[in-house]
Amino acid sequence: MSELLPPLDRLIQQFRKLPGVGRKSAQRYVFRLLEMSDAEAAELAEAILDAKRSVRHCSVCFGLSQDEVCPVCLDEERDRTTVCVVEDVRTMLTFERVREYRGLYHVLHGSISPMTGVTPDKLKIDELVERVKAADSVIGEVILATNPTVEGETTALYITKLLRSYPNAPKITRIAYGIPVGGELEYADELTLSRALEGRRNSEG
């Protein structure tokens, strides 16, 4: 056994597809797996297949769903006049965890990045436009919550121009970027500080 047995090597290769998993971690996973009972290992394999099988994208917001339309889009208690546009499902989940936002979402599944071949047609932008323009649409505000990166900014700008070009365009806003709560001004980078200045508001009190 001067090398690992082929089935173990193959499993290591597979584990390495997971984010942040290098050879050492993958090997540790494999050895733990060998220590598990057959039933336990089968449970893990089955959970992987089941997640892929039973989870798809909501046909309205493109968030995750077990059904055609996701629980958020179906929730009658939510504010149907506001749509928050995010780059990915993770951001959507972060918003949900905050429990501050009660509107709907639209997941773009990426951001415009010509360098890596992600053009607007690869994102769910057309679908957003359709949602906004739909005859029965009650959307009054689109909140752009893309990341404060070059790609995120480009995407926000692109969507803003696109939506504004239609008659009866809804209000289009962006979330505020600035100094994080608890952050120290002394250590803020220039870009964040300039964004914080730009977004200044009248002091209350």
Place this chain on the structure above:
Amino acid sequence: MSELLPPLDRLIQQFRKLPGVGRKSAQRYVFRLLEMSDAEAAELAEAILDAKRSVRHCSVCFGLSQDEVCPVCLDEERDRTTVCVVEDVRTMLTFERVREYRGLYHVLHGSISPMTGVTPDKLKIDELVERVKAADSVIGEVILATNPTVEGETTALYITKLLRSYPNAPKITRIAYGIPVGGELEYADELTLSRALEGRRNSEG
């Protein structure tokens, strides 16, 4: 979706069984998995099942094997008079990687630890004795390569006494514990230094 969908939550629980995987890592794995194609995800699941299905313990040395007896035990070129006793398969693989050792192995699958209920009968110690005592045994030396921990020391001592109690016992040796190559004496702990002193040899040259 104030919480994650149940199939995703279940998969997170499953990933958390792997060593060093917390909630955050497990969540990242799940999202990467959702981005994969169905075929890719199935490949991972299948590799898990296949590793469990096709890998078992060698009936001679208790290392990993796809067949009844592992390639190391079957290898006619290896020195069949020497058996290196290790606590686990990982240590065996480390020895193999060094490519210095050409004898056989015996994997104990643990070390004696009364505190956690690991008594000698839970380890492959009887099987080692049988191997040594076998009528056709050509074993002339048993190298104890247990870890330099209380449990490893206890195990080495136990095996030494046990094997010595039989007539025609083979030579029983332990690998050297001391200052690691590249280590600085200044930072060595007392125990390692005392072991290094104990194991001193005549300086050559």
